Amino acid sequence: MNVSFNKREPVYVQVVRHFKEQIATGNFEPGQEIPSRRELANQLKINPNTAQRAYKEMEVEGLIYTEGNNPSRITKDEKIIGTVREELIIQAVDSFIASIRPIDVPVEELVSLIKRKYTESGN
Amino acid sequence: MNVSFNKREPVYVQVVRHFKEQIATGNFEPGQEIPSRRELANQLKINPNTAQRAYKEMEVEGLIYTEGNNPSRITKDEKIIGTVREELIIQAVDSFIASIRPIDVPVEELVSLIKRKYTESGN
DNA sequence: ACCGGTGTATTAAACGTTTAATACGGTCTA
DNA sequence: TAGACCGTATTAAACGTTTAATACACCGGT
Numbered sequence: 096m097n098v099s100f101n102k103r104e105p106v107y108v109q110v111v112r113h114f115k116e117q118i119a120t121g122n123f124e125p126g127q128e129i130p131s132r133r134e135l136a137n138q139l140k141i142n143p144n145t146a147q148r149a150y151k152e153m154e155v156e157g158l159i160y161t162e163g164n165n166p167s168r169i170t171k172d173e174k175i176i177g178t179v180r181e182e183l184i185i186q187a188v189d190s191f192i193a194s195i196r197p198i199d200v201p202v203e204e205l206v207s208l209i210k211r212k213y214t215e216s217g218n
Numbered sequence: 219m220n221v222s223f224n225k226r227e228p229v230y231v232q233v234v235r236h237f238k239e240q241i242a243t244g245n246f247e248p249g250q251e252i253p254s255r256r257e258l259a260n261q262l263k264i265n266p267n268t269a270q271r272a273y274k275e276m277e278v279e280g281l282i283y284t285e286g287n288n289p290s291r292i293t294k295d296e297k298i299i300g301t302v303r304e305e306l307i308i309q310a311v312d313s314f315i316a317s318i319r320p321i322d323v324p325v326e327e328l329v330s331l332i333k334r335k336y337t338e339s340g341n
Numbered sequence: 342a343c344c345g346g347t348g349t350a351t352t353a354a355a356c357g358t359t360t361a362a363t364a365c366g367g368t369c370t371a
Numbered sequence: 372t373a374g375a376c377c378g379t380a381t382t383a384a385a386c387g388t389t390t391a392a393t394a395c396a397c398c399g400g401t
Contacts, residue, residue, distance in 0.1 A: 103226075105359060106360080107359080116320040119321050120320070131376075131377065131378085132378070133376080133377080142359095142362090144360065144361065144362085145359080145360065147378080147380095148360095150378090161377095161378070163368070163369095163378090164366090164368055164376080164378055164379095165376095165377065165378090166376095166378090167378085180321060183321050184318070184328075188314075189335070190317075191310060191313075191317075191332070192332070192335050194314075195307070196336070198242050198243060198303060198310075199243050200307055202337060205336065206329050208307070208311050209328065213315055213319070213328065228388060229388085229389075255348070256347080256348095264390095265389065265391070266391095267390070268388095270349075270350095271389095273348090274349090286348085287346080287347035287349095287399095288347065288348085288398085289347070289348090
């Protein structure tokens with residue numbers, strides 16, 4: 096569980112995204128138990144309420160579910176799981192396009208840049 | 219002068235970026251006069267102090283300069299102007315890479331997506 | 342000389358969001 | 372039945388940004 100926070104974006108949003116990334120890349124199995132609110136808070140050194148808020152949001156979106164007073168679990172709905180990856184990608188791409196379009200960069204220059212930077216070893 | 223603000227990012231930051239985009243795309247000539255603080259505030263419906271803060275930042279970065287008590291002007295330093303475009307692009311690309319890398323998307327899928335969306339009429 | 346426009350500076354208050362503190366009720370188990 | 376762990380709820384505090392109110396000095400044209 097490794098999350099580095101930036102301070103401009105709400106922490107709970109970053110936590111949600113982190114979980115989505117895990118789900119999208121298959122690091123979480125459907126139905127898999129996730130850390131309790133309090134345990135997550137401990138691990139990430141955040142307030143339990145912030146963890147709660149993140150989980151609440153994920154629950155509303157159907158990404159996780161809670162039965163009784165047991166730690167929540169990743170949804171078993173494969174359809175939802177499959178959607179997560181696409182949504183993350185689309186959001187990232189759209190946001191990138193929106194930020195780059197005003198600068199009028201030739202698409203080939205862009206592609207070349209991305210290919211090079213994306214392929215570079217893990218930075 | 220058309221700027222649409224999102225409310226997550228400080229307004230003055232968005233104003234600065236907007237000006238940088240104008241400079242990067244050549245919409246501003248070197249030495250060209252820009253609106254006074256108070257006029258910009260009127261145009262964008264923001265507080266004069268917010269305009270001042272944006273301009274101050276640009277002045278610190280050498281993008282604009284001020285002589286006497288006249289409205290500020292775009293720098294005549296072509297080197298700085300040339301740099302603006304590169305910086306905007308690098309920043310956008312780096313930020314995109316950072317957000318997309320955790321999802322493990324094949325680079326070709328990415329390139330294909332970007333080409334399609336970027337080429338789509340102005341959305 | 343005056344008036345209106347510049348840029349600049351300081352200080353305080355308002356505002357919304359995020360985070361924190363705390364408490365409550367449930368369930369399980371030793 | 373007591374304790375520990377769950378999720379949940381309510382309220383308060385902290386924080387950063389923005390707004391606001393003023394004030395100052397400067398220059399230019401009337």
